[in-house]
Amino acid sequence: MQAGGFSISMVSDISIIRGTVSRVLGFIKSRVNLKEEMEYDIKLILNELLLNAVIHGNRYCRDKRVDIKLDILKNGKMMLAVNDQGEGFSYPSYQHRRPILDPEQEGGRGLNIIQALSDEVRYNKKGNRVTVIKTLEDKRA
Numbered sequence: 001m002q003a004g005g006f007s008i009s010m011v012s013d014i015s016i017i018r019g020t021v022s023r024v025l026g027f028i029k030s031r032v033n034l035k036e037e038m039e040y041d042i043k044l045i046l047n048e049l050l051l052n053a054v055i056h057g058n059r060y061c062r063d064k065r066v067d068i069k070l071d072i073l074k075n076g077k078m079m080l081a082v083n084d085q086g087e088g089f090s091y092p093s094y095q096h097r098r099p100i101l102d103p104e105q106e107g108g109r110g111l112n113i114i115q116a117l118s119d120e121v122r123y124n125k126k127g128n129r130v131t132v133i134k135t136l137e138d139k140r141a
């Protein structure tokens, strides 16, 4: 494992998400020997974060960008921040509602998935920047 940082920015277009996810993954894999399940978790987290940024944050507005900042820390964790240029939302009150995971229900699964697969999820006050902390490598191993 090698500590380091990476930034990438994308236009608000759903079709660009796949390529962006694979570039971020490429950076992580150049620094960390990722297990297959870990790679899958990160892909899921990033995909949901970027979808939310494009759809709910920037509302598909191509003039608005989504910025991704990744830091691989010496303690074996990654810190991933996704910033959109939208209005934001109230994450604390969203969490308070505790959405039910109804398979019939179309939306509302993204944040649950992100929460379940991350050590820690933080939003800024405005609600347009989310920071995810996730352990990539067990330093005791």
Ligand SMILES: Nc1ncnc2c1ncn2[C@@H]1O[C@H](COP(=O)(O)OP(=O)(O)O)[C@@H](O)[C@H]1O
Pocket (backbone or CB within 6 Å): 048, 052, 053, 056, 057, 058, 084, 086, 087, 088, 089, 094, 106, 107, 108, 109, 110, 111, 112, 127, 128
């Ligand atoms: N970046 C964001 N900007 C504004 N609102 C957001 C953002 N991310 C999430 N939300 C709000 O949180 C809700 C739940 O998100 P999520 O669990 O991913 O479900 P879904 O995207 O299917 O609606 C969204 O419907 C939206 O109202």
Ligand SMILES: [Mg+2]
Pocket (backbone or CB within 6 Å): 048, 051, 052, 108, 109, 110, 111
């Ligand atoms: Mg979503």
